Amino acid sequence: MVRVSVKCPHCGKSMMEPKKKLDNTTAILVHLTYAGKNSPLHLSSAYGSYKTETELGVPIGKIAGFRCPRCKADLKSTRKCDVCSAQMVAFDLKEGGQVQICSRRGCKKHILEFQNPDNELEAFYKSYLKAFK
């Protein structure tokens, strides 16, 4: 299993939540906002896993907001999902590069981008793509 370690692109603080485990690994903590409510959202840091945990019920197909739990910055990216055209949400990888996920509930689009082409995650990602061809 490959796990990603992310930080906020705005304040640079870690978004990992060591007290919380999903898929037996440290969860990523963000603040989810939907219909005027907000609640913590835990995401699995295992790459390729879509496991999440939150108290806030966002209906499938609806777009939620994602904020940094520390500086409250909106994590919205400038990029749009090429599957459903919702706004993507961006996190910085601690190793360099970014991971982006779609803000629409139920859309599984996500992108990994690397600064260092020799990164072992990229090697993993390529073999992961190959396995699904």
Ligand SMILES: [Zn+2]
């Ligand atoms: Zn932040």
Ligand SMILES: [Zn+2]
């Ligand atoms: Zn999407």
